[in-house]
Amino acid sequence: MDLVKLTSRLIELPSVSPPSNSLRETAEFISDWLHENGANAEILELDRGYPIVVSKSMKTYRKSVMLNGHFDVVPPGDLNAWKYPPFSPTLIDGKLFGRGSSDMKSGLAVFMQLYVDLIDRVDYNLIFTAVPDEETGGEHGSKKLADIYKPDLVLISEPTGKDRIVLGEKGMITFRLKAKGRSSHGSIPSQGENAIMKITRDITNLSRLNMEETSSPMGTDQEFEMDMKKVTINVGFIRGGIKSNVVPDFCEAEVDVRVPLSFSIEEVMEGVKSVAKESEIELINSSPPNFTHPSTPYVTFLEKAMAEVTGLSPKKVAVPYSTDGKHFRKNGTSVIVYGPGSIKQAHSVDEFVEVEEINSVYNVYSSFLKSLRL
Numbered sequence: 001m002d003l004v005k006l007t008s009r010l011i012e013l014p015s016v017s018p019p020s021n022s023l024r025e026t027a028e029f030i031s032d033w034l035h036e037n038g039a040n041a042e043i044l045e046l047d048r049g050y051p052i053v054v055s056k057s058m059k060t061y062r063k064s065v066m067l068n069g070h071f072d073v074v075p076p077g078d079l080n081a082w083k084y085p086p087f088s089p090t091l092i093d094g095k096l097f098g099r100g101s102s103d104m105k106s107g108l109a110v111f112m113q114l115y116v117d118l119i120d121r122v123d124y125n126l127i128f129t130a131v132p133d134e135e136t137g138g139e140h141g142s143k144k145l146a147d148i149y150k151p152d153l154v155l156i157s158e159p160t161g162k163d164r165i166v167l168g169e170k171g172m173i174t175f176r177l178k179a180k181g182r183s184s185h186g187s188i189p190s191q192g193e194n195a196i197m198k199i200t201r202d203i204t205n206l207s208r209l210n211m212e213e214t215s216s217p218m219g220t221d222q223e224f225e226m227d228m229k230k231v232t233i234n235v236g237f238i239r240g241g242i243k244s245n246v247v248p249d250f251c252e253a254e255v256d257v258r259v260p261l262s263f264s265i266e267e268v269m270e271g272v273k274s275v276a277k278e279s280e281i282e283l284i285n286s287s288p289p290n291f292t293h294p295s296t297p298y299v300t301f302l303e304k305a306m307a308e309v310t311g312l313s314p315k316k317v318a319v320p321y322s323t324d325g326k327h328f329r330k331n332g333t334s335v336i337v338y339g340p341g342s343i344k345q346a347h348s349v350d351e352f353v354e355v356e357e358i359n360s361v362y363n364v365y366s367s368f369l370k371s372l373r374l
Contacts, residue, residue, distance in 0.1 A: 086163025102341030159341030168291025
């Protein structure tokens, strides 16, 4: 077993999302690797251009566990900013550098190896799935899988570090503000109606939206506390106008809103509509806040395995970002997120993962899956 070699091979495949030609190449590599290591595998393309790798143990057990990971990565950005080429894995001082090393090709390598090692050694069905579009929301991958498979437990090896278990995540709303105005010469703005100013006023009012939870079903990391308990607003894109001496008659902005665990999507949208009154609000997508309760027996099994393998007492947390876990939790499925790497490295220049952490997470999962009773 050489998890560093397998992770490195995955990093070499530039499976950038949104769809690139390398998504198919990566899916074929994963499928071929599973076949070479004695497992069945197939590539499903439920939506064109989005290959999903699926492998299932051919057992007749009533209970099942899914190992789920994504092989798409975000673009590397300015290549000159990288000390180490993003798709040429580089091992230095116990750190493996490369795009996707942390998010989440090391976690995917752990699941690939675990799957072939344990497929015939557990008394429940194992399902392995590798998806191509988590970085763009998972609509073509895990969301589709959640409609097909109903496992008792889904494990996702997104980067958490070896001492944290992620059990919950904030909800997300993405919408577009669209304002209409009336054009006129820039020297006589009183004769026009400035759509950019309309959007600006609505954005200012949104920034003052004060929705904060008073209690939550679970804690978070100290660095995330402020963002976890509040409805957060991020304006990520604005477009409008044609020239400085023309009063703009149209403007639009795209807004990302994150919803704390104790709020509903409907509550937050009511708050948004109460302050953004000069623009049309066009919903792009949404997903509710979701979590697996910390007292769920599966969590207890994993805590025990972590303590035995690492000697650490794990922290159970909710996070402000989202994973594909949201698609499976909609069905009432228990989801645990645990994997090598750090969210601080995800999407960063010179992204890396600690080799020791890859091996540690493999050992924890191996102990957990072999001791798990469904």
